[in-house]
Amino acid sequence: MSSFVRPDHSVASRHRESTFEPPRSWRTWLFGRWLQTADAPHQAIGKTVGLAVFASDALSSTAYATQEILIVLAVAGTAAFAYAFPISIAIVALLAIVTISYEQTIHAYPGGGGAYIVARDNLGELPAQIAGAALLMDYILTVSVSVSSGVAQIGSAFPALHEHRVALAVTLVLFVMFINLRGVKESGVVFAIPTYFFVVMMFLTVGTAFLRHFSGGLGTVPDPPALEIAEAKAIGLFLILHAFSNGTTALTGVEAISNGITAFREPRSRNAGITLIWMSLILGSLFLAITYLAHHIGAVPSEQETVISQLARTTFGGRGPLYLGAIGATTMILVMAANTAFADFPRLSALQAADGFLPRQLTYRGSRLVFSRGIAALALIACLLIAVFQASVTGLIPLYAIGVFLSFTLSQAGMTRRWWKSGRLQPGEELKEKGSTLRYEKGWAAKMVVNGFGAVSTALVTVVFCLTKFSEGAWVVILIIPTLVLLFFAIHMHYKDLAGRLSLDDFGAPARIRRHRVLLPISGVHRGTVNALRYARALSDDVTAVYVSNDSAASEAVRRKWGLWGGGIRLVMLESPYRLLIEPLLDYIKGVADHRQPNEILTIVVPQFVPRKRWHNLLHAQTAVLLRLALLFQRGIVITSVPYQVGLGESGEEI
């Protein structure tokens, strides 16, 4: 070998397929067989399953959005309820803008990532990380809030379960986690039934209500709950804005598909886009219909009975099977909303991890090709949150939805910028960006205006949210998001710094090692020592054995045996007046290391015997382990422990 670095592009690199097959075990039974990376296309989902996976969060909001509007309007008296329907129309208009915007995003960014990728490619790293932090936090809250509210509904039906609500909520989270760990396709199939059941029940309720309404037989809510108002106020712009922003909770979950495009079957963007449009149509029509009907039957927002319950009761004429079906479906969709977060959180966190803003381990796909560590992390944090807030929905809800609207704003602003950039290109010209390819598109100005209007509207909602909910807990969110962003950048700094320090650019080829000193700390002279000595001598001719002496009789025995078995290798007897073992050894090693020549390396070869039974380790000092820990931060010292498997080494053929 002439020089150490020999640029040689023809170097022998041999490809081989690993023969390792994951064995069948309890894992296989629990999660299904291991999937090869090449199986990924078979794991992709179609529009039907896609709607079930990604729409449950958005659709579940029809269960409470109308009520959220009426609660605000109620302070201005029941007459103000007339504003609910016009407000709903405005919200659905916003929904249309957001949907159109995301539909365009889906086609522009077929690799998925929604607000995060759009912000990253058009606005920069900081807005992207803000969008990421906002969305990740919101996904965690979605799991905690939706499962807690589902448990609260179950708790109203079975009061005995109330005291077990935390355990019940945690069990439900772990169940959803478990199904998601089995694969995205599997979770879609499991959760499709309740989602479609909810859609069917809602359309049945709304349809029946309209039939009876137009035939004049619907009437008003019999025996409605009492309307409780803390403080009466006059109707005004702020009140209407507050009602509007409260109603926009209907929009939470609309972004879900844009983050999960990669889960869809090819043609991905087309399938995802169609699913998004279907979801928005169902969501918008149900929301409008429920708000319209709620006003006409004189439904009253109340803690005692939900608006949905009042509508279903009025429509079906009492608490019959259809009523129970509608209420049951509503409860289920609330729990199900968590599933959407489980589909999106791991994907988004994997994207951020790939960009180096979250631990790289989150990019790892588990045995079923899902980002299993992201799924587990989401479940863990959500469970912690549930435990801390004791599964209380009222405690968690003020934290919720701000993140989504922040991400809406950033996503729309990013798309506005993108249209503007597109307008600067020549027709036919292409510009490769990190997450997509930019082309000139006709009508870019109109699209820019739509997205710009969307950005302004959603920004306004975000601000109204922050103002109206600040003291209820929104301040926590306003603290958490910057904290998360700081953490993301700290992680990024580490990876960037590390990459720089490990980079081979401008790296001088290290000179060849000229001298190799080997130290062999021994605790006695036995087969393990002789074995390690044999190894040490294979490494270098410059070997020194070191024995730390506490006891002169034992030292004398070691000296004598070393004369027989040490093969002429020098032995240093280190007297330790304080009976310490590791510290004098480290001191000695440091002394040797300090006197190294350039291009000299030092290897510490530690004989380590591996007992046959694990409990036997309790009967021995773990010197090798302690030395390794102590020397980890010492530069230029390598520690090798030469294991001596006591149960095996019968013949002379050791290493």
Add this chain to the structure above:
Amino acid sequence: MSSFVRPDHSVASRHRESTFEPPRSWRTWLFGRWLQTADAPHQAIGKTVGLAVFASDALSSTAYATQEILIVLAVAGTAAFAYAFPISIAIVALLAIVTISYEQTIHAYPGGGGAYIVARDNLGELPAQIAGAALLMDYILTVSVSVSSGVAQIGSAFPALHEHRVALAVTLVLFVMFINLRGVKESGVVFAIPTYFFVVMMFLTVGTAFLRHFSGGLGTVPDPPALEIAEAKAIGLFLILHAFSNGTTALTGVEAISNGITAFREPRSRNAGITLIWMSLILGSLFLAITYLAHHIGAVPSEQETVISQLARTTFGGRGPLYLGAIGATTMILVMAANTAFADFPRLSALQAADGFLPRQLTYRGSRLVFSRGIAALALIACLLIAVFQASVTGLIPLYAIGVFLSFTLSQAGMTRRWWKSGRLQPGEELKEKGSTLRYEKGWAAKMVVNGFGAVSTALVTVVFCLTKFSEGAWVVILIIPTLVLLFFAIHMHYKDLAGRLSLDDFGAPARIRRHRVLLPISGVHRGTVNALRYARALSDDVTAVYVSNDSAASEAVRRKWGLWGGGIRLVMLESPYRLLIEPLLDYIKGVADHRQPNEILTIVVPQFVPRKRWHNLLHAQTAVLLRLALLFQRGIVITSVPYQVGLGESGEEI
């Protein structure tokens, strides 16, 4: 180098004193400065301190032994109390025999160890381990029982502390542990004051009582507690035996000095022997006096008031300062008895550990030259016992004292055997045994008879103990001792087996290593990899790099960079269809290992970068650690992780 093993007694072995000085830290402040092994003689204690350290356990029994006799006799009516004094004389006679026997033991075995060593050298390993188990168990019980009874006394004075009794007892145990960790001399000085205070108070009480008794003014206990008898019985041999065995609790702790000889200043045996005799004189005279006086003042055994309290109250004519001093001293000596166990348990366990029947770590002397691990182990187990029994004396006391009498029996039997062996020698002849030197001694026959009689008496007491206390909990002891003995032998088997397997007797000199293959698993090509490659090439010319590939783009980059930096070393690209990292690598390593030639070794060199901050480790997969764990049991494979300190490696001068 011609052959691997070259018997060479002139091999260079260099002695040097380690320059390492333990730094001053919180440890120094808490426990005192580190002591050198050479300081040991200065840590030895004299007779005055020795009496305080080793007598507190024995002397504390005068606080309850008389009462224990009276309780048994009470079932035959108060007339039976007349038997108490004759029984006490018998017990003191037994004490005399035991004392003489131990005094002889102390001179015969100046290395300490008492019953354990005597049984080992004269009766064999099994009786020795039984004695060891019995004594260790009894020391643990001494700590738990004495501290619990002290806390119970404090609890009677301050009932508010009753609910905190476990916390209080644990705190006291930890306090005694802490003082003992500061060194034997320090603990002796701290505990001397309460011990001598107790002795003074007891002699003052007894002396005053006799003065008033002989001047006829002592009278009887005013307002004595009621005598409660569950079931009246006639006086008979069994009852007297039962009372006798109950009273022999006075003898517990007599063995303490024989186990702790090594703590004494030279001439050790003489100092220890004189201390033993003084202790027995104080103990015997106090015990006889208390029993005599208790009968004469008509003291009644009772749960409500102790016999000592009745005696002190009668003597000092009420609850004045002298009465309070006597009762306070009694409470303190009860807690103090734990200190004797802390002095003996670590010494005995170190002896057993040195013989390979307990983990070797117990032979380690800490910074203050005490067996710190034994001290910590005793405190831990005693605290556990206190927590399990909720600091209840009644729950623990039936387990107590059987162990001591078992050890008395074994010790006396061992001494009997020793006299017999001594009688077989010629005058002037010497026989070296493991723990002592045997000589012919005049009067061996008489001494053999004394010890033989002692052995029979203490054996009888042991049997009576077992029978009378069996259902109260003694059955637990009868289960625990054999379990401990089995555990000791299991440990011993491991050490013996290991020593056999590591022994160089009949060990063929291993052939020199002929071929050294090195595998270098890499996760990318960067400075850390190049650094590890440089090291790998210093080990052998036969290096193969292995890269596990999950992603074709990344693989291609690695292949390209390896061409530049790999120095012509072969690179195996291992395709991992299941996205696994460790498993395919292990599979490949196993394949290579299976095809090794004889005398070929395999080293896995793992590049491992050491981040600057500990939390950064969370951002990286710990491949080196996982590989090491997985390959620990694979024979003939050495793993070396080559650390690359990211914060340091700026220049080309790496290891």
